[in-house]
Amino acid sequence: MQLTKYTDYALRVLMFLAIQEDRTEKIQIQTIADKFGIPKNHLIKVVHRLGQEGFISTVKGKGGGIFLCRAPSTITVGQVVRRLEMTLNPVNCDEPMCCIKEVCLLKPVLNEAMEAFLTTLDNYSLSDITRNDRPLSNLLHTGGTENFFK
Amino acid sequence: MQLTKYTDYALRVLMFLAIQEDRTEKIQIQTIADKFGIPKNHLIKVVHRLGQEGFISTVKGKGGGIFLCRAPSTITVGQVVRRLEMTLNPVNCDEPMCCIKEVCLLKPVLNEAMEAFLTTLDNYSLSDITRNDRPLSNLLHTGGTENFFK
Numbered sequence: 001m002q003l004t005k006y007t008d009y010a011l012r013v014l015m016f017l018a019i020q021e022d023r024t025e026k027i028q029i030q031t032i033a034d035k036f037g038i039p040k041n042h043l044i045k046v047v048h049r050l051g052q053e054g055f056i057s058t059v060k061g062k063g064g065g066i067f068l069c070r071a072p073s074t075i076t077v078g079q080v081v082r083r084l085e086m087t088l089n090p091v092n093c094d095e096p097m098c099c100i101k102e103v104c105l106l107k108p109v110l111n112e113a114m115e116a117f118l119t120t121l122d123n124y125s126l127s128d129i130t131r132n133d134r135p136l137s138n139l140l141h142t143g144g145t146e147n148f149f150k
Numbered sequence: 151m152q153l154t155k156y157t158d159y160a161l162r163v164l165m166f167l168a169i170q171e172d173r174t175e176k177i178q179i180q181t182i183a184d185k186f187g188i189p190k191n192h193l194i195k196v197v198h199r200l201g202q203e204g205f206i207s208t209v210k211g212k213g214g215g216i217f218l219c220r221a222p223s224t225i226t227v228g229q230v231v232r233r234l235e236m237t238l239n240p241v242n243c244d245e246p247m248c249c250i251k252e253v254c255l256l257k258p259v260l261n262e263a264m265e266a267f268l269t270t271l272d273n274y275s276l277s278d279i280t281r282n283d284r285p286l287s288n289l290l291h292t293g294g295t296e297n298f299f300k
Contacts, residue, residue, distance in 0.1 A: 001153050001235050001267075003260070008241045011256055012248070037246040077259055085151050091158045096187040098162070103285040105278070106161055109227055110153070113270035117151075120263035128255070135253040 007084040009046045012036055014055060014080065016140060018072040018126045019133040026065030035140050046084075053083045072130060078122030090114050157234040159196045162186055164205060164230065166290060168222040168276045169283040176215030185290050196234075203233045222280060228272030240264050 016032050017023065029047055033040040047066055050056045057069040068075075082088065090110035093101045101107075130136060166182050167173065179197055183190040197216055200206045207219040218225075232238065240260035243251045251257075280286060 001151060001157075001231075001264075002237055002239060003151050003241050005242075007151075012250075015250075015256065036248065077256070081151075087152055089152060091153050092155075099185065099187070100162075100165075100286055100289050103282055103289060105280070105282060106165065106227070109271065109274045109279060113267045114151075116266040116270045117263045120266045121259065124259045129259060130255070132253055132255060136250055139250050139253060 003081065004084075004086055005042070006046060006049075006086070007081055009036075009038055009043060010050055010084045011077065011080055012038075013043065013046060013050060013066075014068065014072075014075065014126055015130050015136070017056060017066065017068040018130045019136050019140070020067075023068050026059050026063065026067055028065045049084065055080070072126035075126040076122050077124045077126070077129065078118050078120075081121055082118060088114055088118070153231065154234075154236055155192070156196060156199075156236070157231055159186075159188055159193060160200055160234045161227065161230055162188075163193065163196060163200060163216075164218065164222075164225065164276055165280050165286070167206060167216065167218040168280045169286050169290070170217075173218050176209050176213065176217055178215045199234065205230070222276035225276040226272050227274045227276070227279065228268050228270075231271055232268060238264055238268070 013032055016035065017027060020027065029043050030040055032038075033043050047056065047058070051058050051066075055068070055070060055075060056066050058064070058066050090113065091107065093104070093107065098104070163182055166185065167177060170177065179193050180190055182188075183193050197206065197208070201208050201216075205218070205220060205225060206216050208214070208216050240263065241257065243254070243257065248254070
Protein backbone atom coordinates (compact mmCIF):
# COMPACT_ATOMS: atom_id res chain seq x y z
CA MET A 1 0.00 0.00 0.00
CA GLN A 2 1.57 3.22 -1.15
CA LEU A 3 0.56 6.75 -1.99
CA THR A 4 0.44 7.39 -5.73
CA LYS A 5 3.44 9.08 -7.32
CA TYR A 6 0.99 11.86 -8.13
CA THR A 7 0.50 12.73 -4.45
CA ASP A 8 4.15 12.11 -3.62
CA TYR A 9 5.24 14.56 -6.34
CA ALA A 10 2.59 17.08 -5.23
CA LEU A 11 4.05 17.07 -1.73
CA ARG A 12 7.56 17.55 -3.11
CA VAL A 13 6.42 20.53 -5.23
CA LEU A 14 4.78 22.11 -2.19
CA MET A 15 7.91 21.53 -0.06
CA PHE A 16 10.06 23.09 -2.78
CA LEU A 17 7.83 26.16 -2.94
CA ALA A 18 7.60 26.42 0.84
CA ILE A 19 11.35 26.72 1.36
CA GLN A 20 11.82 29.64 -1.04
CA GLU A 21 13.22 32.64 0.81
CA ASP A 22 10.89 34.85 -1.22
CA ARG A 23 7.71 32.84 -1.51
CA THR A 24 6.23 35.19 -4.10
CA GLU A 25 9.03 34.30 -6.51
CA LYS A 26 7.74 32.46 -9.58
CA ILE A 27 9.34 29.05 -9.93
CA GLN A 28 9.52 27.19 -13.23
CA ILE A 29 8.13 23.66 -13.28
CA GLN A 30 11.27 22.64 -15.16
CA THR A 31 13.42 23.76 -12.21
CA ILE A 32 11.52 21.51 -9.79
CA ALA A 33 11.52 18.64 -12.29
CA ASP A 34 15.30 18.93 -12.66
CA LYS A 35 15.96 19.08 -8.91
CA PHE A 36 13.91 15.98 -8.16
CA GLY A 37 14.74 14.10 -11.37
CA ILE A 38 11.06 13.81 -12.26
CA PRO A 39 9.82 14.09 -15.88
CA LYS A 40 8.40 17.58 -16.43
CA ASN A 41 5.22 16.25 -18.08
CA HIS A 42 4.38 14.34 -14.88
CA LEU A 43 4.78 17.51 -12.86
CA ILE A 44 2.65 19.60 -15.20
CA LYS A 45 -0.42 17.49 -14.33
CA VAL A 46 0.37 17.62 -10.62
CA VAL A 47 0.92 21.38 -10.69
CA HIS A 48 -2.33 21.91 -12.59
CA ARG A 49 -4.21 20.02 -9.90
CA LEU A 50 -2.46 21.86 -7.06
CA GLY A 51 -3.65 25.06 -8.71
CA GLN A 52 -7.23 23.79 -8.97
CA GLU A 53 -7.14 22.84 -5.30
CA GLY A 54 -6.00 26.34 -4.36
CA PHE A 55 -2.59 25.43 -2.96
CA ILE A 56 -0.55 27.27 -5.59
CA SER A 57 -0.96 30.02 -8.16
CA THR A 58 0.37 30.11 -11.67
CA VAL A 59 1.59 33.12 -13.60
CA LYS A 60 1.79 32.46 -17.33
CA GLY A 61 4.18 33.91 -19.87
CA LYS A 62 7.74 35.25 -19.64
CA GLY A 63 8.91 35.55 -16.06
CA GLY A 64 5.99 33.36 -15.02
CA GLY A 65 5.93 30.27 -12.93
CA ILE A 66 4.27 28.87 -9.85
CA PHE A 67 4.25 29.92 -6.21
CA LEU A 68 2.56 28.94 -2.99
CA CYS A 69 -0.59 31.01 -2.47
CA ARG A 70 -1.23 29.98 1.13
CA ALA A 71 1.01 30.12 4.17
CA PRO A 72 2.79 26.76 4.68
CA SER A 73 1.44 26.63 8.24
CA THR A 74 -2.14 26.51 6.87
CA ILE A 75 -1.58 23.56 4.53
CA THR A 76 -1.57 20.15 6.19
CA VAL A 77 -0.16 16.97 4.72
CA GLY A 78 -3.58 15.43 5.38
CA GLN A 79 -5.33 18.05 3.22
CA VAL A 80 -2.98 17.38 0.32
CA VAL A 81 -3.32 13.59 0.55
CA ARG A 82 -7.12 13.75 0.92
CA ARG A 83 -7.44 15.99 -2.15
CA LEU A 84 -4.81 14.46 -4.41
CA GLU A 85 -5.13 10.69 -3.90
CA MET A 86 -7.20 9.00 -6.57
CA THR A 87 -8.93 6.83 -3.99
CA LEU A 88 -8.92 6.53 -0.23
CA ASN A 89 -11.11 3.46 -0.32
CA PRO A 90 -8.86 0.87 1.33
CA VAL A 91 -10.35 -1.88 -0.84
CA ASN A 92 -12.53 -2.01 -3.94
CA CYS A 93 -15.72 -3.92 -3.11
CA ASP A 94 -17.31 -3.23 -6.50
CA GLU A 95 -14.94 -4.70 -9.10
CA PRO A 96 -15.58 -7.58 -8.95
CA MET A 97 -18.73 -6.90 -6.90
CA CYS A 98 -18.14 -8.51 -3.50
CA CYS A 99 -21.15 -10.59 -2.50
CA ILE A 100 -20.72 -9.94 1.25
CA LYS A 101 -20.51 -6.15 0.78
CA GLU A 102 -23.82 -5.45 2.54
CA VAL A 103 -22.86 -7.19 5.80
CA CYS A 104 -19.07 -6.96 5.66
CA LEU A 105 -17.38 -6.04 8.94
CA LEU A 106 -13.93 -5.85 7.37
CA LYS A 107 -14.69 -2.68 5.42
CA PRO A 108 -15.53 -0.49 8.47
CA VAL A 109 -12.33 -1.73 10.14
CA LEU A 110 -10.29 -0.77 7.08
CA ASN A 111 -12.07 2.60 6.92
CA GLU A 112 -11.24 3.25 10.57
CA ALA A 113 -7.59 2.46 9.84
CA MET A 114 -7.56 4.79 6.82
CA GLU A 115 -9.04 7.54 8.97
CA ALA A 116 -6.26 6.97 11.54
CA PHE A 117 -3.74 7.33 8.69
CA LEU A 118 -5.26 10.60 7.49
CA THR A 119 -5.81 12.03 10.97
CA THR A 120 -2.12 11.56 11.70
CA LEU A 121 -1.29 13.49 8.53
CA ASP A 122 -3.71 16.25 9.55
CA ASN A 123 -1.42 16.93 12.51
CA TYR A 124 1.47 18.06 10.31
CA SER A 125 1.62 21.20 8.22
CA LEU A 126 3.86 22.05 5.29
CA SER A 127 5.59 24.34 7.76
CA ASP A 128 6.37 21.41 10.07
CA ILE A 129 7.90 19.27 7.34
CA THR A 130 10.04 22.12 5.99
CA ARG A 131 11.23 23.48 9.34
CA ASN A 132 14.71 22.24 8.36
CA ASP A 133 14.69 24.63 5.40
CA ARG A 134 18.44 25.18 5.43
CA PRO A 135 19.56 21.60 4.75
CA LEU A 136 16.63 21.26 2.35
CA SER A 137 17.67 24.41 0.47
CA ASN A 138 21.23 23.19 0.31
CA LEU A 139 20.22 19.86 -1.20
CA LEU A 140 17.82 21.51 -3.63
CA HIS A 141 20.19 24.42 -4.39
CA THR A 142 17.35 26.88 -4.12
CA GLY A 143 17.70 30.63 -4.00
CA GLY A 144 20.98 30.62 -5.93
CA THR A 145 24.42 29.36 -4.96
CA GLU A 146 24.59 31.40 -1.80
CA ASN A 147 22.52 28.67 -0.14
CA PHE A 148 25.52 26.39 -0.41
CA PHE A 149 27.36 28.54 2.08
CA LYS A 150 24.62 29.24 4.57
CA MET B 151 -4.07 4.59 -1.75
CA GLN B 152 -5.49 1.13 -1.60
CA LEU B 153 -4.53 -2.31 -0.37
CA THR B 154 -3.50 -4.62 -3.20
CA LYS B 155 -6.10 -7.06 -4.50
CA TYR B 156 -3.70 -9.73 -3.24
CA THR B 157 -4.23 -8.72 0.41
CA ASP B 158 -7.92 -8.02 -0.14
CA TYR B 159 -8.44 -11.53 -1.54
CA ALA B 160 -6.36 -13.06 1.26
CA LEU B 161 -8.65 -11.48 3.83
CA ARG B 162 -11.72 -12.77 1.99
CA VAL B 163 -10.27 -16.32 1.91
CA LEU B 164 -9.57 -16.17 5.64
CA MET B 165 -13.08 -14.87 6.36
CA PHE B 166 -14.58 -17.65 4.27
CA LEU B 167 -12.60 -20.30 6.15
CA ALA B 168 -13.35 -18.70 9.52
CA ILE B 169 -17.12 -18.95 9.14
CA GLN B 170 -17.15 -22.68 8.39
CA GLU B 171 -19.17 -24.53 11.04
CA ASP B 172 -16.56 -27.29 10.97
CA ARG B 173 -13.27 -25.45 10.56
CA THR B 174 -11.34 -28.66 9.87
CA GLU B 175 -13.38 -29.19 6.70
CA LYS B 176 -11.25 -28.97 3.58
CA ILE B 177 -12.47 -26.22 1.24
CA GLN B 178 -11.66 -26.16 -2.46
CA ILE B 179 -10.07 -23.00 -3.83
CA GLN B 180 -12.55 -23.20 -6.71
CA THR B 181 -15.43 -22.92 -4.23
CA ILE B 182 -14.08 -19.68 -2.77
CA ALA B 183 -13.24 -18.34 -6.24
CA ASP B 184 -16.82 -19.01 -7.38
CA LYS B 185 -18.42 -17.41 -4.32
CA PHE B 186 -16.43 -14.20 -4.64
CA GLY B 187 -16.28 -14.13 -8.44
CA ILE B 188 -12.49 -14.04 -8.38
CA PRO B 189 -10.37 -15.92 -10.97
CA LYS B 190 -9.09 -19.16 -9.42
CA ASN B 191 -5.53 -18.58 -10.62
CA HIS B 192 -5.40 -15.32 -8.62
CA LEU B 193 -6.53 -17.18 -5.51
CA ILE B 194 -3.99 -19.98 -5.97
CA LYS B 195 -1.12 -17.52 -5.42
CA VAL B 196 -2.85 -15.93 -2.45
CA VAL B 197 -3.61 -19.30 -0.86
CA HIS B 198 -0.03 -20.46 -1.37
CA ARG B 199 1.22 -17.40 0.47
CA LEU B 200 -1.33 -17.79 3.29
CA GLY B 201 0.04 -21.31 3.72
CA GLN B 202 3.64 -20.09 3.82
CA GLU B 203 2.68 -17.53 6.45
CA GLY B 204 1.09 -20.23 8.60
CA PHE B 205 -2.48 -18.96 8.47
CA ILE B 206 -3.90 -21.96 6.60
CA SER B 207 -3.05 -25.58 5.85
CA THR B 208 -3.43 -27.43 2.59
CA VAL B 209 -4.32 -31.07 2.09
CA LYS B 210 -3.52 -32.26 -1.42
CA GLY B 211 -5.29 -34.90 -3.49
CA LYS B 212 -8.86 -36.17 -3.56
CA GLY B 213 -10.93 -34.81 -0.70
CA GLY B 214 -8.23 -32.24 -0.12
CA GLY B 215 -8.49 -28.49 0.17
CA ILE B 216 -7.57 -25.69 2.53
CA PHE B 217 -8.55 -24.90 6.09
CA LEU B 218 -7.69 -22.40 8.78
CA CYS B 219 -4.94 -23.78 11.00
CA ARG B 220 -5.14 -21.12 13.71
CA ALA B 221 -8.09 -19.95 15.77
CA PRO B 222 -9.72 -16.87 14.15
CA SER B 223 -9.31 -14.99 17.43
CA THR B 224 -5.50 -15.30 17.15
CA ILE B 225 -5.24 -13.85 13.64
CA THR B 226 -5.44 -10.06 13.41
CA VAL B 227 -6.23 -8.06 10.30
CA GLY B 228 -3.00 -6.19 11.01
CA GLN B 229 -0.93 -9.38 10.87
CA VAL B 230 -2.41 -10.33 7.52
CA VAL B 231 -1.88 -6.87 6.02
CA ARG B 232 1.68 -6.59 7.37
CA ARG B 233 2.63 -9.98 5.92
CA LEU B 234 0.77 -9.88 2.62
CA GLU B 235 1.20 -6.32 1.35
CA MET B 236 4.00 -5.96 -1.17
CA THR B 237 5.13 -2.71 0.41
CA LEU B 238 4.18 -0.66 3.44
CA ASN B 239 6.52 2.14 2.47
CA PRO B 240 4.08 5.04 2.06
CA VAL B 241 6.27 6.53 -0.69
CA ASN B 242 9.18 5.33 -2.80
CA CYS B 243 12.14 7.61 -2.20
CA ASP B 244 14.52 5.52 -4.32
CA GLU B 245 13.01 5.43 -7.82
CA PRO B 246 13.77 8.07 -8.87
CA MET B 247 16.22 8.64 -6.02
CA CYS B 248 14.91 11.62 -4.08
CA CYS B 249 17.68 14.13 -3.43
CA ILE B 250 16.25 15.29 -0.08
CA LYS B 251 15.94 11.74 1.25
CA GLU B 252 18.62 12.19 3.93
CA VAL B 253 16.99 15.20 5.58
CA CYS B 254 13.34 14.67 4.62
CA LEU B 255 10.81 15.30 7.38
CA LEU B 256 7.87 14.15 5.26
CA LYS B 257 8.91 10.50 5.32
CA PRO B 258 8.78 10.07 9.13
CA VAL B 259 5.34 11.74 9.15
CA LEU B 260 4.10 9.31 6.49
CA ASN B 261 5.63 6.41 8.41
CA GLU B 262 3.87 7.49 11.58
CA ALA B 263 0.58 7.61 9.66
CA MET B 264 1.16 4.13 8.21
CA GLU B 265 1.87 2.82 11.70
CA ALA B 266 -1.43 4.35 12.88
CA PHE B 267 -3.17 2.53 10.01
CA LEU B 268 -1.61 -0.81 10.93
CA THR B 269 -2.05 -0.39 14.68
CA THR B 270 -5.77 0.13 14.13
CA LEU B 271 -5.89 -3.13 12.17
CA ASP B 272 -4.00 -4.91 14.96
CA ASN B 273 -7.01 -4.26 17.18
CA TYR B 274 -9.31 -6.48 15.12
CA SER B 275 -9.12 -10.25 14.80
CA LEU B 276 -10.60 -12.52 12.16
CA SER B 277 -13.03 -13.48 14.88
CA ASP B 278 -14.19 -9.86 15.24
CA ILE B 279 -14.82 -9.36 11.54
CA THR B 280 -16.74 -12.65 11.19
CA ARG B 281 -18.82 -12.34 14.35
CA ASN B 282 -21.85 -11.93 12.05
CA ASP B 283 -21.23 -15.42 10.70
CA ARG B 284 -24.91 -16.14 10.00
CA PRO B 285 -25.55 -13.40 7.45
CA LEU B 286 -22.08 -14.03 6.04
CA SER B 287 -22.84 -17.74 5.68
CA ASN B 288 -26.14 -16.98 4.04
CA LEU B 289 -24.54 -14.70 1.47
CA LEU B 290 -21.73 -17.17 0.83
CA HIS B 291 -24.00 -20.24 0.96
CA THR B 292 -21.48 -22.07 3.08
CA GLY B 293 -22.14 -25.36 4.86
CA GLY B 294 -24.78 -26.44 2.34
CA THR B 295 -28.24 -25.07 1.64
CA GLU B 296 -29.40 -25.40 5.24
CA ASN B 297 -27.62 -22.12 5.90
CA PHE B 298 -30.25 -20.40 3.82
CA PHE B 299 -32.80 -21.20 6.47
CA LYS B 300 -30.80 -20.48 9.60
